[in-house]
Amino acid sequence: MSGSVRLLVADDSSAFLDATIDVVEATEGFELVGTATSGEAAVALAASTLPDLVLIDVRMPGLGGIAAATRIREQQPATLVVMVTADSGTALARSAAFPVLDKRSLSPSTLAEVWENREFRPHS
Amino acid sequence: MCAAMSDVAAAPPEAAAERSPLSSVSAATRGPFVLKAAALVALYYGSAKLGYAFNFAGPVAAIIWLPVGVAIAFLSVFGLAFWPGVLIGDLLANDYTALPLGAALGQTTGNVLEVLVAAALLRRLMRRGSPLAGIAGVTEMLVAVAVGTMISAIVGPISLTLAGVFTVGSLPEIIRTWWLGDLCGALVVVPLALAWHPLPRHLPPRRLLVEGTLLVTLVAFLSAIGAMSHDPLLYLVFPALMWSAVRLGARGATLAVAVAVGITIWATTHHEGAFVFHSITHSVISAQLFIAVAALSTLFLSALVSEREAFAVRLGESRAQLYRAAETERLRIERNLHDGAQQRLLALGVRLRLATARAESADPWIPTAFASAEGELSAALDDLRDLSRGTHPSVLTELGLADALKSVAARSAIPVTALELPETEVDLDAEEAAFFFVVEAVANAQKHSAAESIRIGAAFAGGTLWLEVVDDGVGGADERTGSGLRGLRERVEALGGTFRCDSPPGHGTTIAAAIPARAT
Numbered sequence: 069m070s071g072s073v074r075l076l077v078a079d080d081s082s083a084f085l086d087a088t089i090d091v092v093e094a095t096e097g098f099e100l101v102g103t104a105t106s107g108e109a110a111v112a113l114a115a116s117t118l119p120d121l122v123l124i125d126v127r128m129p130g131l132g133g134i135a136a137a138t139r140i141r142e143q144q145p146a147t148l149v150v151m152v153t154a155d156s157g158t159a160l161a162r163s164a165a166f167p168v169l170d171k172r173s174l175s176p177s178t179l180a181e182v183w184e185n186r187e188f189r190p191h192s
Numbered sequence: 193m194c195a196a197m198s199d200v201a202a203a204p205p206e207a208a209a210e211r212s213p214l215s216s217v218s219a220a221t222r223g224p225f226v227l228k229a230a231a232l233v234a235l236y237y238g239s240a241k242l243g244y245a246f247n248f249a250g251p252v253a254a255i256i257w258l259p260v261g262v263a264i265a266f267l268s269v270f271g272l273a274f275w276p277g278v279l280i281g282d283l284l285a286n287d288y289t290a291l292p293l294g295a296a297l298g299q300t301t302g303n304v305l306e307v308l309v310a311a312a313l314l315r316r317l318m319r320r321g322s323p324l325a326g327i328a329g330v331t332e333m334l335v336a337v338a339v340g341t342m343i344s345a346i347v348g349p350i351s352l353t354l355a356g357v358f359t360v361g362s363l364p365e366i367i368r369t370w371w372l373g374d375l376c377g378a379l380v381v382v383p384l385a386l387a388w389h390p391l392p393r394h395l396p397p398r399r400l401l402v403e404g405t406l407l408v409t410l411v412a413f414l415s416a417i418g419a420m421s422h423d424p425l426l427y428l429v430f431p432a433l434m435w436s437a438v439r440l441g442a443r444g445a446t447l448a449v450a451v452a453v454g455i456t457i458w459a460t461t462h463h464e465g466a467f468v469f470h471s472i473t474h475s476v477i478s479a480q481l482f483i484a485v486a487a488l489s490t491l492f493l494s495a496l497v498s499e500r501e502a503f504a505v506r507l508g509e510s511r512a513q514l515y516r517a518a519e520t521e522r523l524r525i526e527r528n529l530h531d532g533a534q535q536r537l538l539a540l541g542v543r544l545r546l547a548t549a550r551a552e553s554a555d556p557w558i559p560t561a562f563a564s565a566e567g568e569l570s571a572a573l574d575d576l577r578d579l580s581r582g583t584h585p586s587v588l589t590e591l592g593l594a595d596a597l598k599s600v601a602a603r604s605a606i607p608v609t610a611l612e613l614p615e616t617e618v619d620l621d622a623e624e625a626a627f628f629f630v631v632e633a634v635a636n637a638q639k640h641s642a643a644e645s646i647r648i649g650a651a652f653a654g655g656t657l658w659l660e661v662v663d664d665g666v667g668g669a670d671e672r673t674g675s676g677l678r679g680l681r682e683r684v685e686a687l688g689g690t691f692r693c694d695s696p697p698g699h700g701t702t703i704a705a706a707i708p709a710r711a712t
Contacts, residue, residue, distance in 0.1 A: 081535035087542035094546055126686055127530065134685040154530070154538055154573075171538040172573065175545040 078110035107131030236281025261381025267311035298351025310340025345371030419459030622709030633661035641665025
């Protein structure tokens with residue numbers, strides 16, 4: 069892929085969303101194209117910005133993270149959708165329905181790693 | 193009683209007849225009124241003749257005087273306005289060959305007054321619900337019929353004494369026999385009528401039908417043995433009566449009493465049974481006391497049982513309410529911890545890692561300090577997670593999933609059958625999700641389905657916990673309108689599970705989930 073990775077972040081916690089934005093800015097080769105604080109907004113924004121990568125929080129009001137992630141993947145199969153969660157020990161992480169990124173390890177290097185490993189993900 | 197009200201005032205604008213039971217009946221309601229009054233006359237006359245035919249009652253003295261029970265029950269249920277039916281029935285039933293006309297009319301006046309007073313007292317009582325449903329109701333019913341029958345027991349004998357049928361000296365004994373005879377009639381027939389009106393629309397469950405038939409047959413058999421034998425076996429019937437009171441509800445209990453009393457009196461008047469003593473007065477009072485004791489003890493026990501059952505239902509409801517309140521609070525705290533403090537600490541961690549990366553080129557002390565700060569932060573997050581996990585429902589921790597689900601079933605106001613419960617223990621997250629799924633689905637069914645029964649099933653197979661909650665209610669549940677169902681789907685899907693809601697209108701609701709789980 070040429071140019072930077074276009075990234076959309078969805079999280080209903082403004083504290084964590086801000087921190088994620090800082091990580092994206094500090095990561096070389098990534099460009100933030102939008103942020104959302106609900107599942108519905110994430111789906112709409114993904115359709116209009118066509119990002120390469122979506123980081124989406126599992127627990128969000130309204131539609132919820134899983135349902136939003138499922139819709140984005142249906143609409144745009146080329147987009148890599150990664151679930152972000154603070155509870156990576158749960159059944160969600162084991163289910164392998166989506167790649168999972170633990171909030172406790174989010175940093176420029178883990179973000180880059182998720183993107184680099186995309187080919188090994190069953191759904192990417 | 194509501195049904196009875198609408199029966200009397202069949203044409204709604206003329207409902208005044210019911211509001212003031214003693215007022216004249218309007219033209220519009222006269223047709224059904226006359227028919228019902230005629231039915232009362234026939235019932236009154238018929239029960240009087242039945243009494244004479246079986247020798248329950250002589251011209252003036254009776255072991256049990258059934259017409260008073262019939263009339264009190266009729267006026268209590270259908271309205272006091274039907275009193276002329278009592279008057280006509282009583283005038284027809286009088287034995288004018290044995291009594292002077294004046295005495296017969298005096299006796300009739302007493303009989304009508306007795307019915308009116310008892311029925312008026314009972315109708316006041318019935319506004320609060322069935323008198324048979326509690327000890328207080330049965331007590332007040334007893335007072336109502338005791339007061340009413342006392343009027344007849346005073347007016348009747350005095351009329352007959354004035355006419356010279358009795359001597360003044362025999363009056364107290366006559367009054368006592370008269371009163372007990374009327375009281376027994378009321379105590380047997382009134383509860384029977386109140387329990388069976390209106391008639392149940394459906395047959396009872398087969399188990400109850402079989403048990404009821406067996407019990408009533410047993411009551412009949414033991415009553416016959418007791419009353420026909422010269423050995424003191426009379427009270428053999430009591431265990432069967434008590435059993436009826438405990439197991440069959442007011443309907444079965446009142447029926448059992450009627451059967452026991454009927455057979456006992458028939459046997460007493462046709463055979464030389466246990467109540468046949470050298471003195472007729474002695475026989476009569478023994479039989480009357482037996483009837484009163486049998487009727488009252490059965491009625492009180494039956495009322496006590498229904499009171500206890502109603503109390504158990506209320507207790508179950510309030511426990512469920514408490515439990516739901518505790519669960520709501522638990523979820524609120526968990527959500528606050530998760531969405532508030534935990535997110536801030538996680539964000540702080542991210543910023544620390546960013547800062548650590550930048551600081552690597554500066555003073556070597558700085559990365560060390562950042563690393564130890566991150567260590568503290570990690571510990572704080574662990575504490576927070578443990579705190580959040582500490583809110584894991586205690587019933588699950590204590591009982592495990594299968595028994596926790598049984599406790600959900602036991603608490604439900606709608607009967608819940610647990611078809612299958614998991615034998616394998618699975619991981620906490622899956623267990624908790626499964627538990628909430630069933631709790632919420634059952635609560636939803638209770639709130640919206642109007643179902644008569646709920647079936648729950650849970651099984652672990654192939655790394656998945658399969659759950660199903662099925663009700664036979666109204667159906668038509670819609671995820672788009674019910675936040676409860678949406679919440680369930682979110683919770684299940686958050687664990688990578690699948691959720692299905694199938695609810696065709698009129699055909700019940702099936703809610704199913706498959707949750708990834710790990711055997712532990």
